[in-house]
Amino acid sequence: xxxxxxxxxxxxxxxxxxxxxxxxxFDVRVAMTKNAEQFVTPVSLRSVSGHRVLTADWDTQEDPFxxxxxxxxxxxxxxxxxxxxxxxxxxxxxxxxxLLTTVxxxxxxxxxxxxxxxxxxxxxxxxxxxxxxxxRGITVIPPSxxxxxxxDEGEGRLPALETLVALMEKAAGLNADLSGKKIIxxxxxxxxxxxxxxxxxxxxxxRMGVAIAEAARERGAEVTLIHGPLAVPVPDNMTDVPVxxxxxxxxxxxxxxxxxxxxVMAAAVSDFRPARVSDAKVKKNGAELSIALEPNPxxxxxxxxxxxxxxxxGFAAETENLLANAREKLMKKNLDLICANDVSRSxxxxxxxxxxxxxxxxxxxxxLLGRMEKRALAHRILDExxxxxxxxxxxxxx
Ligand code: PMT
Numbered sequence: 364x365x366x367x368x369x370x371x372x373x374x375x376x377x378x379x380x381x382x383x384x385x386x387x388x389f390d391v392r393v394a395m396t397k398n399a400e401q402f403v404t405p406v407s408l409r410s411v412s413g414h415r416v417l418t419a420d421w422d423t424q425e426d427p428f429x430x431x432x433x434x435x436x437x438x439x440x441x442x443x444x445x446x447x448x449x450x451x452x453x454x455x456x457x458x459x460x461x462l463l464t465t466v467x468x469x470x471x472x473x474x475x476x477x478x479x480x481x482x483x484x485x486x487x488x489x490x491x492x493x494x495x496x497x498x499r500g501i502t503v504i505p506p507s508x509x510x511x512x513x514x515d516e517g518e519g520r521l522p523a524l525e526t527l528v529a530l531m532e533k534a535a536g537l538n539a540d541l542s543g544k545k546i547i548x549x550x551x552x553x554x555x556x557x558x559x560x561x562x563x564x565x566x567x568x569x570r571m572g573v574a575i576a577e578a579a580r581e582r583g584a585e586v587t588l589i590h591g592p593l594a595v596p597v598p599d600n601m602t603d604v605p606v607x608x609x610x611x612x613x614x615x616x617x618x619x620x621x622x623x624x625x626x627v628m629a630a631a632v633s634d635f636r637p638a639r640v641s642d643a644k645v646k647k648n649g650a651e652l653s654i655a656l657e658p659n660p661x662x663x664x665x666x667x668x669x670x671x672x673x674x675x676x677g678f679a680a681e682t683e684n685l686l687a688n689a690r691e692k693l694m695k696k697n698l699d700l701i702c703a704n705d706v707s708r709s710x711x712x713x714x715x716x717x718x719x720x721x722x723x724x725x726x727x728x729x730x731l732l733g734r735m736e737k738r739a740l741a742h743r744i745l746d747e748x749x750x751x752x753x754x755x756x757x758x759x760x761x
Pocket of ligand 1: 550551552566567568569570571572609628629630631632633634659660661662663664676677678679680681692704706712713714715718
C-alpha cells in the first residue's frame, strides 16, 4: 500500500501508523510533501517502512518516473493526515508536487483522512472539496472529535490509528474477521419517564457503543445498533433501532437476539423506573413530592439465559471494587467477557472520548486496556471477542 503524508501536526503519528500496518501484513511505501517534513522526517519513515521514501525533492529520486512506478500493483492508498491544502489541490487536479502527481496516477482505491483545526474543517470550501472527492469515488474518512493540539475542541483529529488500519485491511481484503457475522450493539442511556416532560436518565453519551458498532462494521460485520438518545450521530451502513426506555430496549433485543452471533451491551440501562407515569406535567404545589421507583428488567440477565452458542459481552460501570463487582456481573449474567470501567473518573467512561477497561473472561487473568480513544479501544475489545466466535464453516473446512 501507499501512505501519503501531508503537513499537519498529526503527521508525527505516521511512524506508529506504518508500524501497525506492517504488523498486519502490509508492505508500506511512503510518499510525503515538503511541509510534512516539518513534522516527521523521511529518515524516520524510511527506518520503519524499510523502503526509500518519496519526498518532494525530485533531485533525490532514483527514477524520474517514481511517481508512476510507485502506484503499480498497489492494493490501496491512504493519505493521512490530509491537510485542507492537499484536499483542495486534489479536488482540482493540481499536481504541483510528487505526492499529488503520484496520487493522480493511482489506479487503486484511495482513502483520505482529513486532519486539521475544527474551524478549518467546517469551512464551506473544505466541505465542498470533500464532496467533490467523495463524488469521484475517493473515500474520505471522517475525523474524530476532541481536543486539538491548538487548544480548540471539535471535529478535526486524525481518527485512531487502529481505525485507519482496520479500514486499510478491509479495503485490501485482509481483515474481514467479522464478515458474515450478525452483531448487535447497544449504546447510550435509557430514559424512564416521570411525567409528560420529565425523565430519569444518566450521563451516557453513546460514544462507547457507537465506536464498537463502527469497528464491527469496519471488520465486515452486519451491525444492528439499538440505542437510547445519543450525543453522537449513528454511523452509516448499519441497522438503526432507536429506543427510549429499558423496556423498549428489552423488546428490541428480544426480537433480534435469536438471529445474532454476538451481542455487545455498552448501553447504560436505567436500573429503576418510576412506578407510575403521569400523562400530564406534574404541577408543583409547594408540598414535597416522592417518586416511587420499581426495578427495570435486567436485560443481559434475561438474554444470558437464552445464550446458546452466541457470544455476549457486557460492560460493568463501577465506582468501587471494580474487578470483583465486574466478575460477579460476568457470572450472574452468563457473559463471555465483561469490560470493567471505573466511572468515578472524569478522564474516561461516561461522556468522554476516552475509556480504559479491564477485560475479564470466564477464565484467566483480567487484561488491562489502558486509557485510549474509544474508537481504538473498540477494536481492541473486538480483537478479544473474535477469538470466542465459533470458526466459520468455510474456515473449519479449509
Ligand atoms: O456512553 P458513553 O458516554 O460512551 O459511556 C460509556 C459507558 C460508561 C456507558 C460504558 O462504557 C458502560 O460502562 N456501559 C455499561 C453501563 C451499565 O449500565 O453498567 P452496569 O454495571 O450498571 O450494568 C452491567 C451490564 O448490564 C451492562 O452491560 C448493562 O448494559 C447491562 N444492564 C444493566 C442494567 C439493566 N437493567 N439491564 C442490563 O442489561
